Amino acid sequence: MTQKPLTNTLENKLTPEPSVVTGERIRTGTPAYWRATLALCLGSFMIFSNLYVTQPLLPMLASNFHISALSANWSFTIATLTLGLSLLFYGPLSDVFGRRGIMVVTMAGAILTTLLISQVHSYEWLLILRALQGLCLGGLPAIAVAYMGDEFDSHALITAVGFYIGANSLGGISGRLIGGFAGEHLGWSSTFMVIALISLVIWAGFIYLLPASSHFQARPFHPRQMFANLLEHLRNPMLLPAYLIGGFNFFVFINQYSYLTFVLEKAPYSLSTQVLGMLFLTYLTGTFGSTLAGRASRYLAQPLCMALGIVILMTGSLITLIPALPMIIVGLLINSLGFFFAHATASSWVSRNAHHARASASSLYLVFYYLGASTGGIYLHPFWRWQGWNGVIAGSLLILAGTLSTALFLYHRSRRASAAS
CATH class of the missing domain: 1.20.1250.20 (MFS general substrate transporter like domains)
Structure with missing residues (x-):
């Protein structure tokens, strides 16, 4: 399966994707299988590293903003709250507009909010941006398995989902490690800049690697x-x-x-x-x-x-x-x-x-x-x-x-x- 250049990949935006089914489904071991699986694993790594990066930073945030442990913990919990609520809606929306475009756009939104968090000077704005970030972070987890269900054959689906779930936990662990190491040496605001730059590289790789949908069939909402x-x-x-x-x-x-x-x-x-x-x-x-x-x-x-x-x-x-x-x-x-x-x-x-x-x-x-x-x-x-x-x-x-x-x-x-x- 050929892959369009990076400059042309955003044609899968939030307009309904065509419902034309073309070609065979992706099989285990093929180049398309490894490209798609790697893309989704990278995307999952990015999502969960952004979500969990704040956990080791909580004492630092409490000290910097002169807030309680409960208030500092909201920098983590507000993002999980909005991410959880967003899962109810992204799946049905992807049935109408397609999988790939929503994943690309929501990942971009997550990176943008991470960059903005690195520039804030008030805790209130940090919480607002973390809430928006959570809404964006929900896009890929809600849709990734549905994309695999559309594009992969049954055997490839089972193995790819296993890799994808492993990337979930690896992203969560890595986000906390990045938060701990970068926070110790650079401070909390620069930590968000670091995670944003890493995420930007992953996002570009995701766009390049993930094949366009060829078996998606739009359904009414x-x-x-x-x-x-x-x-x-x-x-x-x-x-x-x-x-x-x-x-x-x-x-x-x-x-x-x-x-x-x-x-x-x-x-x-x-x-x-x-x-x-x-x-x-x-x-x-x-x-x-x-x-x-x-x-x-x-x-x-x-x-x-x-x-x-x-x-x-x-x-x-x-x-x-x-x-x-x-x-x-x-x-x-x-x-x-x-x-x-x-x-x-x-x-x-x-x-x-x-x-x-x-x-x-x-x-x-x-x-x-x-x-x-x-x-x-x-x-x-x-x-x-x-x-x-x-x-x-x-x-x-x-x-x-x-x-x-x-x-x-x-x-x-x-x-x-x-x-x-």
């Missing part, structure tokens, strides 16, 4: 049907518990990291911003947890796998209470394993138990997921002010006890449903 599907998913007793489990687990997991940065940057730990960024390497056990969840589901019912992941997450949280840096790191490694074990299982459960409109069912799961990330810091803040890190863990365990109960409830409900059928 039916907002009433879209909302009817979402409402039906929320009423489905097999789906709503999984949405709550995924959202509230992330509600706790991601915001523990945010508050822990404030613990570890002070005595007796006194970790630098650079080292705080490296703490997020503990996410790597999550890759193992996701893989392990698939294997465990062969032997245990999926709701029990969710419950097991939550118990592991609770165990890791308790271990972080031991006031020694090596034990805190061990606790974070266990946390990540348990969280992604439960998350992978819950996400798979939603896909298996949505009777129709599976794409919107999965999008709704991600909405709960990111809403959890954006609101957990507010919930944990009173516990933080009450007893510091001990309070954060106490508040976390209350929520995790609820998600554990929900997983066990889902297990019993699914058993009754199976017996009835």
Whole structure:
């Protein structure tokens, strides 16, 4: 498949793409497969590195703008909030206007807002721009798999999605590392300039590498049907518990990291911003947890796998209470394993138990997921002010006890449903 030069690639703008199907679908191992997969992986890396770059910078932002830990955390949570909400709309819009053009334009918007953030001098403007950035960052995650579904054959789709999901976590880890290293040596504003320049290079590579859509078929936009599907998913007793489990687990997991940065940057730990960024390497056990969840589901019912992941997450949280840096790191490694074990299982459960409109069912799961990330810091803040890190863990365990109960409830409900059928 030939690729148009960079100067001509923006013809896929926000006008409906043609619905003409031409040529064969992309097969595994072909040049087109590697170009498209690399492009989407690079795009995913860019999106999640921009989203998570602020997490190791939170103590620095709090000090620079003379704000509380909760206020500083909004620089992270406001972007996850708007990203999560945007996922409801980009998918249906891409059914009308096409996949590639929306991804290109929204990535450009994300880069522009990152550049603008590097120039602001008030925290209010930083939050406004992070909110706009979140709206732009939602474009690629909402559409990438749909693009692959259009253009790849079934075998190529499975392998490409695996690479793409791996790039998600790699981007999140790298964004935090870049934030930590650049923040330590250049300051917070220059960190956003660095991530913007890296993103600009990735965006150019994305445009050059990603083949134009050749199997996209435009469909009419039916907002009433879209909302009817979402409402039906929320009423489905097999789906709503999984949405709550995924959202509230992330509600706790991601915001523990945010508050822990404030613990570890002070005595007796006194970790630098650079080292705080490296703490997020503990996410790597999550890759193992996701893989392990698939294997465990062969032997245990999926709701029990969710419950097991939550118990592991609770165990890791308790271990972080031991006031020694090596034990805190061990606790974070266990946390990540348990969280992604439960998350992978819950996400798979939603896909298996949505009777129709599976794409919107999965999008709704991600909405709960990111809403959890954006609101957990507010919930944990009173516990933080009450007893510091001990309070954060106490508040976390209350929520995790609820998600554990929900997983066990889902297990019993699914058993009754199976017996009835």
